[in-house]
Amino acid sequence: MSSRLLPHPLLTPALAGVWLLLNNSLHPGHIILGILLGWLIPLFTLRFWPETVTIHRPLLLLRFTLVVLHDIVLANLVVARRILGRPEKLRPTLVEVPLDLRGDLAISLLANTICLTPGTVSARLSGDRRTLLVHALDAADAAVVRAQIKARYEAPLKEVFEPC
Amino acid sequence: MLNLVLPIAFALVAAAFALSFWRLLRGPSAPDRILALDTLYINTIALLVLLGIQLGTALYFEAALLIALMGFVGTVALCKYLLRGDIIE
Amino acid sequence: MLDTLLAFLVLAGAIFTFIGSLGLARLRDFYTRLHGPTKATTLGVGSLLIASSVYFSHQGDGLSLHEILVTLFLFITAPVSAHLLAKAALHLNLPRLGKGADQEAGTSATGPDIATERPDR
Numbered sequence: 459m460s461s462r463l464l465p466h467p468l469l470t471p472a473l474a475g476v477w478l479l480l481n482n483s484l485h486p487g488h489i490i491l492g493i494l495l496g497w498l499i500p501l502f503t504l505r506f507w508p509e510t511v512t513i514h515r516p517l518l519l520l521r522f523t524l525v526v527l528h529d530i531v532l533a534n535l536v537v538a539r540r541i542l543g544r545p546e547k548l549r550p551t552l553v554e555v556p557l558d559l560r561g562d563l564a565i566s567l568l569a570n571t572i573c574l575t576p577g578t579v580s581a582r583l584s585g586d587r588r589t590l591l592v593h594a595l596d597a598a599d600a601a602v603v604r605a606q607i608k609a610r611y612e613a614p615l616k617e618v619f620e621p622c
Numbered sequence: 623m624l625n626l627v628l629p630i631a632f633a634l635v636a637a638a639f640a641l642s643f644w645r646l647l648r649g650p651s652a653p654d655r656i657l658a659l660d661t662l663y664i665n666t667i668a669l670l671v672l673l674g675i676q677l678g679t680a681l682y683f684e685a686a687l688l689i690a691l692m693g694f695v696g697t698v699a700l701c702k703y704l705l706r707g708d709i710i711e
Numbered sequence: 712m713l714d715t716l717l718a719f720l721v722l723a724g725a726i727f728t729f730i731g732s733l734g735l736a737r738l739r740d741f742y743t744r745l746h747g748p749t750k751a752t753t754l755g756v757g758s759l760l761i762a763s764s765v766y767f768s769h770q771g772d773g774l775s776l777h778e779i780l781v782t783l784f785l786f787i788t789a790p791v792s793a794h795l796l797a798k799a800a801l802h803l804n805l806p807r808l809g810k811g812a813d814q815e816a817g818t819s820a821t822g823p824d825i826a827t828e829r830p831d832r
């Protein structure tokens with residue numbers, strides 16, 4: 459029953475939060491309107507959200523978010539140093555990363571994370587969704603990049619979204 | 623201190639604009655130019671935020687938000703055009 | 712104290728924005744150029760927005776948090792545009808420096824394409 463009235467329990471608070479941020483106020487009227495919008499929009503756009511998302515380990519997701527934020531700051535410093543250094547010394551490499559993740563959201567989150575973290579940009583998902591092509595700005599060894607992506611970003615995402 | 627730093631920040635962002643424009647004109651390929659446009663809109667957001675701090679008004683924030691939205695949609699549409707030769711299939 | 716923090720954030724943001732564009736102008740092939748704007752600029756604009764949030768919260772009128780929205784939006788969209796640009800460049804077979812993956816990069820570019828065509832629809 460709750461799934462009919464509230465098809466996406468996570469979308470409702472997220473939309474309400476965005477509404478409050480957009481209005482930049484915590485007025486009770488805005489809170490009520492935000493919750494109303496957060497409830498109505500998922501109901502009317504049900505057909506566009508084929509996948510229901512369940513978060514199995516919220517604390518791990520929080521820890522993953524903190525790790526990613528830390529890595530974003532680190533990534534910026536690393537990339538800034540590479541840009542200011544001599545361009546001839548860069549060793550750009552294309553790396554293929556085999557994926558264990560299956561869900562749409564999990565794969566998109568992984569690809570986004572890869573783009574935001576040190577020296578890597580995800581370039582293409584293969585047709586069978588089994589490998590992700592990643593471009594590394596400065597990598598001596600492709601295996602190191604692959605192992606780091608798998609251990610640091612893919613493993614927590616897999617536990618959060620698709621434990622088995 | 624902030625008053626001292628703001629002109630330097632404006633100068634740096636203006637230099638960033640100049641560099642992106644140079645890449646936009648130079649090319650050499652279409653994705654290079656799209657990337658330059660993408661960088662230009664992000665630089666515009668930075669400039670608007672700085673202007674908001676300088677003038678002490680929050681009015682520019684809405685413009686920054688809209689540019690962020692439109693710039694992203696523009697980049698995606700141009701990339702889709704390169705990938706597919708068509709935007710709306 | 713607050714003034715120093717603001718000055719630091721504004722300066723750091725402007726420097727990172729500049730370095731991002733410098734990377735765009737300076738590096739030698741498209742794929743390495745892609746790294747500058749997507750990363751350096753994200754943190755640059757991010758810290759400028761945090762500075763703006765601190766500044767307007769300090770000005771009065773209560774807490775000003777809507778800058779977070781732009782930051783969040785940029786953090787979500789910047790990787791997506793970078794991914795699409797990299798895919799477009801691979802599709803067009805742009806010249807690339809450095810080592811490649813095991814297969815030739817451009818060969819499967821014409822195959823079924825997941826991000827734009829979902830098999831289950």
